[in-house]
Amino acid sequence: MPESEPEVFENLVKTEPPSPSVLFDTACVMGGSIAGLFAARVLADHAREVVVLEPDEITAEAGARAGVPQDQQVHTLLPAGHHWVERWIPGVTEEARERGASLCGPDKTVTALNGFPQAPYEGGHHMLAIGRPLLEGLIRDRVTALPNVSLVRARATGLRYADGAVDGVRFVPTGADGHGTQEEEILAADFVVDAMGRSSRLAHWLEEEGYDQPRLERLEAPVNYATALFERPTTFEDLESAAVLQLFTPDHPSGGVSVAAANAIEGGQWLVMLMGYGDNRPGRTVEEFRAACAELPGVFGEAAGGTLTRPVVTYHQADSRRRHFTGAGRLPARLVSVGDAVASFNPVYGQGMSSAALHASCLASYLEGGADLDTAATEFFRLQQVVVDAAWAVSAGGDAARLDAANGTEVPEEVRRQRWAMEQILEATLTDGDVARAFQEVSYMLRHPAALADPDILKKAMAANEGGRPR
Numbered sequence: 471m472p473e474s475e476p477e478v479f480e481n482l483v484k485t486e487p488p489s490p491s492v493l494f495d496t497a498c499v500m501g502g503s504i505a506g507l508f509a510a511r512v513l514a515d516h517a518r519e520v521v522v523l524e525p526d527e528i529t530a531e532a533g534a535r536a537g538v539p540q541d542q543q544v545h546t547l548l549p550a551g552h553h554w555v556e557r558w559i560p561g562v563t564e565e566a567r568e569r570g571a572s573l574c575g576p577d578k579t580v581t582a583l584n585g586f587p588q589a590p591y592e593g594g595h596h597m598l599a600i601g602r603p604l605l606e607g608l609i610r611d612r613v614t615a616l617p618n619v620s621l622v623r624a625r626a627t628g629l630r631y632a633d634g635a636v637d638g639v640r641f642v643p644t645g646a647d648g649h650g651t652q653e654e655e656i657l658a659a660d661f662v663v664d665a666m667g668r669s670s671r672l673a674h675w676l677e678e679e680g681y682d683q684p685r686l687e688r689l690e691a692p693v694n695y696a697t698a699l700f701e702r703p704t705t706f707e708d709l710e711s712a713a714v715l716q717l718f719t720p721d722h723p724s725g726g727v728s729v730a731a732a733n734a735i736e737g738g739q740w741l742v743m744l745m746g747y748g749d750n751r752p753g754r755t756v757e758e759f760r761a762a763c764a765e766l767p768g769v770f771g772e773a774a775g776g777t778l779t780r781p782v783v784t785y786h787q788a789d790s791r792r793r794h795f796t797g798a799g800r801l802p803a804r805l806v807s808v809g810d811a812v813a814s815f816n817p818v819y820g821q822g823m824s825s826a827a828l829h830a831s832c833l834a835s836y837l838e839g840g841a842d843l844d845t846a847a848t849e850f851f852r853l854q855q856v857v858v859d860a861a862w863a864v865s866a867g868g869d870a871a872r873l874d875a876a877n878g879t880e881v882p883e884e885v886r887r888q889r890w891a892m893e894q895i896l897e898a899t900l901t902d903g904d905v906a907r908a909f910q911e912v913s914y915m916l917r918h919p920a921a922l923a924d925p926d927i928l929k930k931a932m933a934a935n936e937g938g939r940p941r
Contacts, residue, residue: 485831494660505809505826506665549595550915551824570736571600591903599733635803670811682798696753700776726750740773898931
């Protein structure tokens with residue numbers, strides 16, 4: 471009997487790095503962000519040489535990159551992502567802590583709904599509060615230190631094909647301005663990974679060669695971020711909370727703030743983020759930012775009251791996107807796509823980096839499972855779809871519910887019931903530790919969303935809510 475999606479998900483969560491077995495002479499990863507680096511780490515076990523093509527300048531110490539426009543916003547490595555980073559690249563967490571990042575356990579982590587913290591529960595998990603540039607730099611240093619991995623500053627411009635398979639990558643070396651400075655070259659490759667992010671051109675390249683384009687799905691989710699850095703005079707040990715997430719329902723008066731986050735990160739700093747939907751753009755100036763934080767519960771007023779160490783940086787994303795590779799009838803062999811090139815979600819759910827790590831598990835399982843490398847990577851995309859579906863159900867499902875409520879959209883009865891059940895569960899996280907644990911394990915990508923469809927969880931949530939919410 472075929473495995474169910476929850477079973478596939480659980481197996482991917484537990485995937486361990488395999489014993490090296492050479493399948494390729496040269497593998498190429500197009501894109502050197504976190505998803506591409508994880509893919510390169512997997513391929514290092516299976517290729518004599520792995521070449522990562524990245525157009526951005528990456529030699530600067532923990533610097534922001536033009537190719538990652540959201541990298542100056544809040545990034546928290548969820549417990550699942552934290553586990554998987556350590557599984558594939560041991561030692562990153564300890565090095566991050568030595569550099570000032572915060573490993574936050576249940577005693578230092580707060581998740582709250584409309585100002586009320588979720589109920590405590592046993593078996594809490596740890597998340598890593600860290601700036602995205604530092605985390606990416608640590609991962610990149612470890613991966614590129616592998617003897618068979620090299621990084622080339624170049625922009626991929628297309629693919630070369632032979633006998634129904636990709637057998638090379640066209641690229642242009644890039645200069646200081648990030649643009650091509652030389653004529654196009656070709657890197658011969660036995661396996662290619664698209665990790666070019668949300669703006670990947672892979673679908674266009676495939677169509678040009680007569681292959682099927684993966685269908686692009688978009689979900690309107692207009693979100694506006696504002697993030698600033700402030701001095702944090704209090705040490706991590708003396709902090710009551712070091713990773714705080716406040717969620718606000720549409721009917722709660724929060725000055726247009728839908729989500730607020732404050733993380734104690736490296737450099738003795740608070741990284742504080744405010745997010746609003748639609749026309750709400752909280753905190754575009756430091757004065758507006760501080761005023762909004764002063765009205766929020768928890769640590770936000772204190773954190774934003776410190777000396778500003780980096781101006782407010784805003785970011786807008788109009789929609790969530792995913793590309794359905796499993797529905798494409800004709801694709802070339804020896805080609806896969808990972809990370810935001812496949813699915814990019816509302817970043818506030820924090821799933822991007824953890825999803826990238828799970829895509830690496832999909833790649834490892836595919837290559838270890840006796841893949842037929844002369845046909846399209848159908849099995850890889852099937853595994854990956856389970857991961858994307860799980861993340862999409864959490865983030866896009868929440869965004870769609872909020873958008874439908876704001877627009878007064880009528881939804882099918884089945885959808886209405888599902889959303890009602892999720893509202894019951896979310897409400898019960900404030901008073902019932904078992905419900906809170908189940909909800910967080912799904913949010914943290916440790917369990918498949920089907921876990922929240924368990925009738926026992928819903929019954930427990932309804933019973934908890936009958937007792938009334940905290941006041």
